[in-house]
Amino acid sequence: MCAGGLADLVAREAFTDMGLLSTIIWLPIAGGVVILALGDQRARPDRWLALVVSVITFALSLALWTDFDFTSARMQFVERLPWINAFKVYYYLGVDGISTPLILLTTFLTPMIVIAGWEVIKERPAQYFAAFLILEGLMIGTFAALDAMLFYVFWEAMLIPMFIIIGVWGGERRVYATLKFFLYTFLGSVLMLVALVYLHLQSGSYAILDFHNLPLTGTEQTLIFLAFLVAFAVKVPMWPVHTWLPDAHVEAPTGGSVILAAVLLKMGGYGFVRFSLPITPDASSALDWLLIGLSLIAVVYIGFVALVQQDMKKLIAYSSIAHMGFVTLGFFIVWAILANTGMEDLGAISMGITGGMVQMISHGLISGALFLCVGVLYDRMHSRQIADYGGVINTMPKFSALLVFFALANAGLPGTSGFVGEFLVILASFQASFWYAFLAATTLILGAAYTLWMVKRVVFGDIANDNVKALHDMNRREGLILIVLAISVLALGLYPAPLVEMMEPSINNLIAHILQSKL
């Protein structure tokens, strides 16, 4: 797979099911527009429409799984239409084993968010639900785009609904938070645009797969790599460009936090595997020490920071950063493994990248669930401060059981999805260096410490005050979403094989690609 060109591309794609990806991108967007047009009405058609659209989208997206060719690394469900002929920009969609799980995660979580906001959102509800549906379509578009310009459009467009969600339904300091969020991510993506345009000028195409095969010199690669790095590191987020995340989470409404943690952060990780690693393998190799270092800082430094948080949402936000450190560590440990063990050990590399990918999906479920749990408490007490709680288990036993479960999953308990990715990445990093694994494994202690200490102070103990005494246990609506999430966390932890099998050919293809020097 060295030379590019259209013939090669066509050979590597399976044209099946024209239109499925388009449908799941545009259906929610169209639904969102309709909801906006209907506006707020007494009968509340908005939330029902949002629920129906998001559930249909999820049902349709399941075809990506059932009709997926598990043996192939090629792009599937491909759609390709000319868009802007002058610049050879195509409306070009397709998914492989790397993007499909992320799309499924998105379509799975959106109905949850709609249900979570069902009674809670009182102010401009139609716009709220519309924003999430539109955001859903854009996120799917980002994961499915195979044309760099199309990707960039989706990527940037996502900022708008997210900006609105935090800015309109956010907390007191929402203006500071939205501004920080917007500037950070926007500045990052501008550099990415420059890199994409440069790649276009060199290759004469905007197809991402053409970029993969484009020969680049060392300097070119380094500059492109750094441009991508800024864009993706901000999204992940990696230390030290992470400080927008706790602020954004704290101010965002529950649904916003869920989608931010569960899907938007994954854009960064996805960017690394879709762009950085295959387009600039030699620069990735040369600068891997930087990425490994930043990832380990995320695990250890952020772990300590999470320990002392007094605001539950901030704590989970910091925990997200630490967990995402495993994603980037798994992706960039490749060359360190090669250097330590010699060329033959592709198994460990596969463990690292697979681990990072599984961690993304798992973190999406667990952090989403944890933010929903905080939402359940916040809706009742209007406080996120740990100190305002205590002994919640006495008045909310069912909820507490689920919260403890998600907390244990967040601490990487085997049997839950939280374990799978971390385990793989720790095993892989030991193959690179004892100390990498040593630092990564500190998450076993730190992760348990900050999560369970919070649980101890919020859930256990005697009833701390009258507000806690007045709490009522979760209702059916809340129970439904948390139980569905708990089951998925458990299922993925007990039987991750289907997910891993879906990713395997694409990851092997990726590994073959990044090990081939472009110099």
Added chain:
Amino acid sequence: MDNILLTIVLSPLLAAIIAGLAGKQIGRKGAHTVTILGVAISCALSLYVLKAQLIDGMPVYNETVYQWMSVGGINMEVGFLVDRLTALMMSVVTFVSLMVHIYTIGYMHDDPGYQRFFSYISLFTFSMLMLVMSNNFLQLFFGWEAVGVVSYLLIGFWYTRPTAIFANLKAFLVNRVGDFGFILGIAAIVLYTGSLDYFDAFVAGADIAGATINIVGDSQWSLLTVACIGLFVGAMGKSAQVPLHVWLPDSMEGPTPISALIHAATMVTAGVFMVARMSPLFEFSETALTFVLVIGATTALFTGFLGLVQNDIKRVVAYSTLSQLGYMTVALGASAYAAGIFHLMTHAFFKALLFLAAGSVIIALHHEQDMRKMGGLKKYMPITYWTSLAGSLALIGFPGTAGFFSKDALIEAVGHSGIAGSGYAYYCVLAGVLITALYSFRMFFLVFHGKERIDEDARHHLHESPWVVTLPLVMLAIPSLIIGWPTIGPLLFGDFFGDAIYVLPVHDVLGQLGADYHGPVAFLQHGLQSPVLYLALAGVVIAWYLYLRNPLAAQAIKDRFAVIHRLLDNKYYLDNFNEQVIARASRLIGMGLWRGGDGALIDGVLVDGTANLIGRIAGIVRRVQTGYLYHYAFAMVIGLCVLVGWLIW
């Protein structure tokens, strides 16, 4: 056999799920019936498997149940390895668990969390079985963490008690420190073998010993030593070895049945079991064995001292457990793995018995745990008394009891060992015998003999516990007394374990002892001449003198050696160190990184600083835009001159 093994594992799990999720619907009776049934099935089938292994000559069973996933050519599976070591562990675990289930009916009778409790202990039985029956490191780690979580839930069972929820967090975190080492140990093995399967690692044992790894600078460390020490750090957490033992005494905050089941008989012995299971690896690293030996010996003696000064009846038994776990660990370090497992088995019976007996006393006195408020209970609680005596005699190794055979053999094995550190270990375990007898009978005398120091109120209601409590006591007292006779020969000197335990010929201390072994009677006679017996008797006599005959002497000694007493009373200040230094430092680091790193440096200087800088530059640049035409004209002329000048030059 597939179905039998699956049933053994899944029936407690199913029972736990039913009791946990449908507890309200099936009621108290339903909850204990379903869980006892589940564990009883498990126990009966485990005994059947043991019989199949021993008598019918069933071959070693090693099969995959399902593939968890496969990544990069490494198969990660859930599967069972059943040989005699496993079968023995399964039988011990399910038997003790069954006894504890029955006992719980009486002990938790008035508790509102009745169904939840039964659900947890059944879930624990499932987790423990997954741990011992595993044939690979992944599932081992799963079971390892799962028992830890159930332990966490059970220590914090009474979740409104501040001490309980402190203790369960502490237990989990300390165990996680162990697991931190454990996972690195597993990773080291995967690095070499590229597999998580036990047998791939065992076959490669001798080869891994030659492999090296860079840790500090260019110095080469034996990969196997790193792996074994990593694994053993995990065992130190789970089996509460110094300095990771601090969680176990606090775990007594949980209800007494789980102290017996989890924190005495089964979970805490997981580390010992694991090291025995990994004997084909540990054998090739003498450094690791020395490490095991020294840690074990230190635990055996120094936690025993702590048992001397406790007044809480459960804490005495807890420190005794720590000390006995140290003995087992010493046996492992001396390559006498079989002796470690033998002591594990006998200890499971007599220590579960002692805990349950302590629990019987506690409920009789309406949840009074302070021994200073007991005394003279013999006449009120005869069954508890006699069974406690049986347990205490077994614990101190009184000739003929189960504990005698296991402890005597263990100490002799350590005496014969040539591994570095065995000299130190030998003196520790020998001295430990005296200490064990002293604290055991101190407790026994304070509780059952002497003056009655019971509250008037409690005395009126004082009576022997109901049969659901006393039956398990009797059922455990029987093996505590006699199980040593038939088992010592095959377990220690025979071929019981077969290939399950691997010992290099040069380390084979049990083999040396076995040359002189002529049956249990001769072993007993030999034991009568050893110092071990006399140390134990001396301990009993001292306890009798100090706590029954002349209680003032005990006080005098306490005052005379106040410094030592304070040291022991404060548990060597280790808890203080952990709380004041380690926990506080972690919080300070977190605060520093948060306020200093994220807040001041990144947000303050970089983010907001950049924004301010741009603002300030704009402020300066803005002044250039004066709005006066002649300023702009002047700038233009200067610019033109420079441009023209540059072009010409």
